[in-house]
Amino acid sequence: MPEAPAPPRPRRTGRGLAFGAAAAACGVFVLALGYLIPPAEAVVSTDRLGPDQGEPVTEYLDRARETLTGPDDGDRWALVSFTEYRPAAVLRERVGGIRVGQALYQVPLPRVATPLIAVQTPDSDTALRRSGTDAAWQLADRRRYVTAERTARILDVAIARLRDDRACSPGVVVRAPLSRLRELAGRPGIRAVQALPADAVAGRFAVEPLLPDSSDPVGPRPDDGPIPPA
Template sequence: MPEPGPRSTPRRAIAVAVAAVGLVTLMAVLGKLNPPVPSGVSTDRLGPERGEPVAEYLARADDSLSGSDTDEHWALVSFTETLTPDRIPAHSGGLRIAQVIHQAQIPRVQTPLVTVQVPAGDAVAVASADNAAWQLLAQPVSDERFARIVAISAARLRAGCACTVGLVVRGTLPNLRVLATQNGIRAVQALPSDAVSGRFAVVPLLPDQTGLVLPGPDDGPLPER
């Protein structure tokens, strides 16, 4: 009787090939039914890059306002000086404020920036400093010095310090260009109109940054309050 092996081997090969084709087909079908979810990573950014000359950023911000479309854009508003919360509405150009950025500044000490998302309305923007204080106190602290910086910053914010360093607003290019000409406004930088809320980074240009955009020193003594 002849051995079955030589005749069964091609059958196995055919069966394996058919199974492989079936697996590839199944994976293709599943891929169409369940497409990969976008990662959500975005390169949109408002504000200067680390190490960027301030003059170059100011020119870049000005260029971002050119155009003739009438769509609304997200834009970063940077000031010539830090503001007390009650002055926020006057520096928004009447536009919808979406974020308020605070920083309690201490000479030669690196203090944290706090960004507060706000609903529509000037009152909530003015009250955002207290929210910023709560955000600061809720974050973990790494050492005793940083714990003191957080405590000092929170106390100053609650006291209504001149600690507002930027706003994110939404408006048309013509309205943003008008805002950029107002007293106390150092720069207005707009994103493309298709930028998605919550999908872009924001780093304000601080009033005391005049050369390169770099972190300041962190060797200064901490005040009592």
């Protein structure tokens, strides 16, 4: 029995040839465009305020003072570290009329590691006065997801003390000209003022304040002590 004839091969029409040529041309264009316009690089910020781990306190204080030198008097972001922890109610008094961008909170408990909270403070005294309560709300939201008993108890104590407006702020982040920052650094109760370069961008730098009870050299807070009652 003779074999069935093979089905005829489909003919490549002019439309198919045109489509293939267009696709190839598009691929060449995209490849060329990739060479002409390289992919955007990830933005990496190295700006940081505060002492480095293992840095002696005196070296940090000298380094902070050095950032306040120079003739330029444009506004700078700067970290203000206090000599003692302060409650939210007196933060405005500590820094005068300088704009405060962030209020920092870290509840001091002997030999107990507590989290650092940064509260954004729009340019208003009302936001600054309620920043301790706002820090408590941040911790309360975090507390909902904590299952470890010790961590949960630490957060409970920290939340209660922040809501009571206890002295829990080691410092603030401000924005002001160098001349005003130098004046602020000389005020009683101010341990250090460290300024960033003029081109530093808000929200693109890290902050780790010099705590009033920080170890020397600076290191992590020990976490082997008993948790006090709220």
